[in-house]
Amino acid sequence: MRPQKVLDIEILTGLAKVFRSKGYEGASLKDLSEAAGLKKASLYHRFPNGKQEMADAVLNHISDWVDENIFSNLLDNDLTPENRLKKGLAGVRMLYDGGKEICIFRALSMQAGIELFEEQVKNGMNVWITNFKKLGLAFNLSHDEAENRAIQVLIELQGSLIVAKGLGELTVFENTLQKIENKYLRD
Amino acid sequence: MRPQKVLDIEILTGLAKVFRSKGYEGASLKDLSEAAGLKKASLYHRFPNGKQEMADAVLNHISDWVDENIFSNLLDNDLTPENRLKKGLAGVRMLYDGGKEICIFRALSMQAGIELFEEQVKNGMNVWITNFKKLGLAFNLSHDEAENRAIQVLIELQGSLIVAKGLGELTVFENTLQKIENKYLRD
DNA sequence: GTCTATAGCTAGATAGAC
DNA sequence: GTCTATCTAGCTATAGAC
Numbered sequence: 001m002r003p004q005k006v007l008d009i010e011i012l013t014g015l016a017k018v019f020r021s022k023g024y025e026g027a028s029l030k031d032l033s034e035a036a037g038l039k040k041a042s043l044y045h046r047f048p049n050g051k052q053e054m055a056d057a058v059l060n061h062i063s064d065w066v067d068e069n070i071f072s073n074l075l076d077n078d079l080t081p082e083n084r085l086k087k088g089l090a091g092v093r094m095l096y097d098g099g100k101e102i103c104i105f106r107a108l109s110m111q112a113g114i115e116l117f118e119e120q121v122k123n124g125m126n127v128w129i130t131n132f133k134k135l136g137l138a139f140n141l142s143h144d145e146a147e148n149r150a151i152q153v154l155i156e157l158q159g160s161l162i163v164a165k166g167l168g169e170l171t172v173f174e175n176t177l178q179k180i181e182n183k184y185l186r187d
Numbered sequence: 188m189r190p191q192k193v194l195d196i197e198i199l200t201g202l203a204k205v206f207r208s209k210g211y212e213g214a215s216l217k218d219l220s221e222a223a224g225l226k227k228a229s230l231y232h233r234f235p236n237g238k239q240e241m242a243d244a245v246l247n248h249i250s251d252w253v254d255e256n257i258f259s260n261l262l263d264n265d266l267t268p269e270n271r272l273k274k275g276l277a278g279v280r281m282l283y284d285g286g287k288e289i290c291i292f293r294a295l296s297m298q299a300g301i302e303l304f305e306e307q308v309k310n311g312m313n314v315w316i317t318n319f320k321k322l323g324l325a326f327n328l329s330h331d332e333a334e335n336r337a338i339q340v341l342i343e344l345q346g347s348l349i350v351a352k353g354l355g356e357l358t359v360f361e362n363t364l365q366k367i368e369n370k371y372l373r374d
Numbered sequence: 375g376t377c378t379a380t381a382g383c384t385a386g387a388t389a390g391a392c
Numbered sequence: 393g394t395c396t397a398t399c400t401a402g403c404t405a406t407a408g409a410c
Contacts, residue, residue, distance in 0.1 A: 159346025
C-alpha cells in the first residue's frame with residue numbers, strides 16, 4: 001500500500017476546526033477536504049460513511065483528548081483536591097483556547113444535528129457532571145452539593161464561552177474559570 | 188392589490204421557529220416557506236433580499252418583543268425593584284418557553300453567520316447587560332457590582348439553556364431563573 | 375491511498391402567468 | 393400577492409485512472 005499522505009491526527013485536527021466554526025450543515029465537503037489537506041475523494045476513502053462519520057470521528061477524538069487532559073486530572077488520587085482542580089481547569093482552558101474556541105457539542109447539536117448527535121451530547125454532558133461531582137466529593141461536599149455545583153460549573157463554562165465570543169471579550173471566560181476555582185477553594 | 192394571504196406576524200413566527208431550531212444554514216427555503224405558509228416565490232415577494240432579509244426581520248421582531256416584554260419591565264419606575272425583577276424574569280421564561288427554545292442569537296451566530304450577524308449579536312448582548320445593570324443599580328448595587336452581576340445573569344441564562352437542552356432537563360433552566368431572582372433579593 | 379472527473383441532487387433565487 | 397415552472401450554483405457522494 002502507498003503511505004498515507006496525511007496522518008490521521010492531522011486530518012482530525014483539520015476537520016475539527018471546520019466543524020467547530022461552521023457547525024455540521026455549515027461545513028461543506030470542500031471546506032473539510034481543504035482543512036484536512038486531502039481531496040474529497042480521498043476523504044471518502046478514509047471515511048466511507050461520509051460527513052457523518054467524519055463528525056463522529058472528530059467527536060471521539062476530542063472526547064479522548066478531554067479524558068486524558070481534563071478528567072484524568074480531576075480524578076487523580078495522587079494529587080490534592082486543589083491540584084486536581086487547577087490541572088483540570090488548565091485542561092479546560094486549553095480545550096477552548098482561552099475562550100476563542102467553541103464547544104464542539106454545541107456546534108454539532110444545532111441544525112439537522114438535533115437528532116443526529118442528541119445522544120452523544122447528553123452522554124458527554126453527563127460525564128462532565130459525573131467527574132466534577134467526584135471532585136466536589138473530594139472537597140468534602142455532600143452528594144447534593146457536589147452534584148449541584150458540577151451542574152453549575154457546566155452552565156457557567158458554556159455560558160461564558162457564548163458571552164465571551166459574543167462580546168469579543170476573552171476575559172469573560174477567564175474570569176469564569178477563576179470564579180469556579182475560587183468557589184471550590186473557599187468552602 | 189390582492190389581500191395578503193398570511194399576516195406578517197404569522198410569517199415571522201413561522202420563520203423564527205425554523206431559524207431557532209435549525210440555524211441559518213440549516214434552514215432551507217423549503218423549510219421556511221412551509222413554516223411561513225407561503226410558497227417560495229411568495230416569500231421572495233415579501234423579502235426581496237432573500238434568506239438574509241428573513242433572518243434580519245426575525246431578529247428585529249424578537250428584539251421588539253424583548254423590549255416590550257422584558258426590558259420595559261426591568262426599567263419600569265412605577266414598580267419596586269423586586270417587581271421589576273420578577274416581571275422581567277417572567278418575560279425571559281416566556282421568551283425561551285421554559286427552556287424548550289433556544290436563543291435566536293446563538294442559532295444565527297453559528298456557521299456562515301459568524302460574520303453575518305456578529306454586530307447584531309454583540310449589540311444585543313450589550314443591551315441585555317445595560318438593562319440588567321440598571322436593575323442592579325435600582326437594588327443599590329455599586330456600578331461595578333451591578334455590571335458584573337448583569338454579565339453573570341447573561342452567562343447563567345445562556346449556559347442553563349444549553350445544559351437544559353442537552354440533558355433534556357427543563358428544571359435546569361427553571362432553577363437558574365430562581366437562583367438569579369434569589370441572588371438579587373438577598374442583597 | 376490519492377487523484378481527476380462527474381453523477382445526481384437540492385440549495386437559493388427568478389420569470390412570468392394569473 | 394400568490395402561484396407553477398425553471399435556472400444556476402453548490403452540495404454530497406461515487407467511478408475509475410494512477
